[in-house]
Structures are given as structure tokens and as C-alpha cells.
Amino acid sequence: MQAITFLKEIEQFQSPVLSFxxxxxxxxxxxxxxxxxxxRLKQKxxxxxxxxxxxxxSEEPFEIASNLVFPSYISFMGAYYIYGFTTQIPIIAQIVCQNPKKEMNIGNIKVNFISFKNKRIFGYKRERFRDKYIFIAEPEKAIIDSLYLPKYCPISESxxxxxxxxxxxxxxLEYGLRMNSIITLKRLGYLLELHGIDIYEKVKHKLNKRYDLLNPFMKTSKKNSSKWKLNINDVFE
Structure with missing residues (x-):
């Protein structure tokens, strides 16, 4: 089969990744x-x-990375960028998946595969992205993932x-509860409250009395939220 015929045939594939x-x-x-x-195709x-x-x-890292393993999806800063939540161009594509997988480079982008338990892999969709399809967290799930693991996305971005x-x-709220993570609910509740939205009555039965850090990568401050049992060690403007 000539290369041009092969290319026409694979146009029917909506995935940018082909197996042997x-x-x-x-x-x-x-x-x-x-x-x-x-x-021969590789040589050409x-x-x-x-x-x-x-x-x-495709040479598009997000297209390729989210189609390498199943189930998997783009989340954290990559999802924020695609949804227009941030203007920062990501240099790392963060892919949530079930089984651990080594990081790799695709083009000039490093791809990190972040392993979640199966019960936390939800809230994602298949969406058209440029010429192909990607798997990406819904906007709400991208935020919940980021509050759950802020090492992959700064609290300020969330x-x-x-x-x-x-x-x-x-x-x-639904996704926050479904993650079964107390600290995620605390961070979500506090940040929503800063935006004038109070979910405390709906989640208080899930909280504990221990004080956790709002931002786990900053020093403890003298300011606490007794309501959310958080040490408020980060400021947003």
C-alpha cells in the first residue's frame, strides 16, 4: 500500500495513536x-x-498523551490551559491514569502519568481537539483533581x-464528595467561600477537626479558618 493511500485510510481513525x-x-x-x-513509514x-x-x-502532545492508555485523561494545568482558565502555556502534560507509567517526552512537552485509584477516575470526556480527539477532565473535575494534588497545579491557579x-x-460539590478526600473538600469549601459561595452545610458531616494546610508547599501561617479547619498560608489577589 502506498503511503498516500495509507494516510487516507487512517483518516477514518479518530484517535491520533495507532497500534501495531x-x-x-x-x-x-x-x-x-x-x-x-x-x-519504511518511520524512515519517511x-x-x-x-x-x-x-x-x-500527530505531533500534538495532548492528543497523543491522552490516547496512549485507557482509561486516562488530561487534567491539572493542561486542562486549565485548554479551558482557558490560565494563560500559562504548559510545558508538562499531566495525564491521570489508573496504572503507574513512566514519564516520556512528546515533542517539546514532558508527559507525566499520575496514577489514581480506579474510584477516583471519573468526570472526564472525549472531546474534539483540533483534528483529532482527546480525553480530558470536565472543568469541575480538573479543579477537584488540582485541589486533591496541588503539587501538580498551584492552589492560586485553582x-x-x-x-x-x-x-x-x-x-x-458532587465530584468533591466523590473523591472521598477530606482535605480536598476543605480547600474547595474555603476557596468557594472566597468567591461568595458557601457549601459548608452540605459537607460539614465529612470534615474532621484537624487543621490542614491550604497550601502544602508553603510554611504554616498564624491565620486559621476555624470553620474549614485550614491553616490559611496562602493569599490570593
């Missing part, structure tokens, strides 16, 4: 022939081998993301 078996099905040849065929820079047995035509008027507050 996908190539076999497309060209209708044996495994041995398919290996030689793939080698038509496809790139992302990892063993997986190939990509504070700004919560300014978005199109967010579904009920979904934020």
Missing part, C-alpha cells in the same frame, strides 16, 4: 510485512513510534479557575 494491530488491519498484510512497512517521517507497538501521525461563571457548582 491497527496497521495490520489497515494494510491487510502479515505481521512480518507490516513491520517492514512501518519501518510519516509516523513516529511513541513507544513499543504504538505510533502517531482559585482563579473558580472565578469562571460557567462552572457547575453542584457538580463541583
Amino acid at each position: 494491530n491497527d496497521v495490520i488491519r489497515i494494510i491487510g498484510k502479515s505481521k512480518e510485512y507490516s513491520r517492514v512497512y512501518i519501518h 517521517n510519516i509516523i513516529t513510534e511513541i513507544e513499543k507497538g504504538k505510533y502517531a501521525l 482559585y482563579e479557575a473558580l472565578e469562571n461563571k460557567e462552572l457547575d457548582i453542584n457538580k463541583l
